[in-house]
Amino acid sequence: MVSYLVIAQLYFYVIECYGMNKCVFLDRDGVINKDRVNYAYDLEHFIIIDGVIESLKALKNAGYRLIVVTNQSGIAKGIYTREQMRACHDYLQQACGNIIDHIYYSPCHPSISESLTRKPDSLMLEKGIARFQADIDSSWLIGDKGRDIVPARKMGLKTIQVDGHDDGIATHVAADLKAATSLILAGQ
Numbered sequence: 001m002v003s004y005l006v007i008a009q010l011y012f013y014v015i016e017c018y019g020m021n022k023c024v025f026l027d028r029d030g031v032i033n034k035d036r037v038n039y040a041y042d043l044e045h046f047i048i049i050d051g052v053i054e055s056l057k058a059l060k061n062a063g064y065r066l067i068v069v070t071n072q073s074g075i076a077k078g079i080y081t082r083e084q085m086r087a088c089h090d091y092l093q094q095a096c097g098n099i100i101d102h103i104y105y106s107p108c109h110p111s112i113s114e115s116l117t118r119k120p121d122s123l124m125l126e127k128g129i130a131r132f133q134a135d136i137d138s139s140w141l142i143g144d145k146g147r148d149i150v151p152a153r154k155m156g157l158k159t160i161q162v163d164g165h166d167d168g169i170a171t172h173v174a175a176d177l178k179a180a181t182s183l184i185l186a187g188q
Ligand SMILES: [Mg+2]
Pocket: 027, 028, 029, 030, 031, 035, 143, 144, 145
């Protein structure tokens, strides 16, 4: 006869495996690294903003999955390669201790290649929400541009617009990722 203890353990195992996750979706340029008109695609110009590493660690420690969603149209335009971008992402992961769960990027630009992955379309977010079983009600997106906020609102996420931008469509506004992290963790 199966004991109640085994049944309880099985129950919690199933909940753990199939439970929903709270997630923070992050735009990259202007949120994690300093934005650059001519694109941040080499390590010389990929400057991680002060407070970002500590903020990512604080969010991770609070149980959030960390998922980056970034437009990288410079690839479609032939300005830089995926390998150069990946070198920046490897550097970022090393700097934060590999705590970013996944980095989605859209290499497209409408002048060359249309794609639903490119924000303000929502396909990158939809993939992340599905793959990481995001609990919408407890998940957030942090971005600096209106085109980050639009798809996140469409998906029902709470949103924080940072870096001095306020298009009036985000649910919250904060100075930077550090301030946004404080805002999220204050609501725990
Ligand atoms: Mg940005």
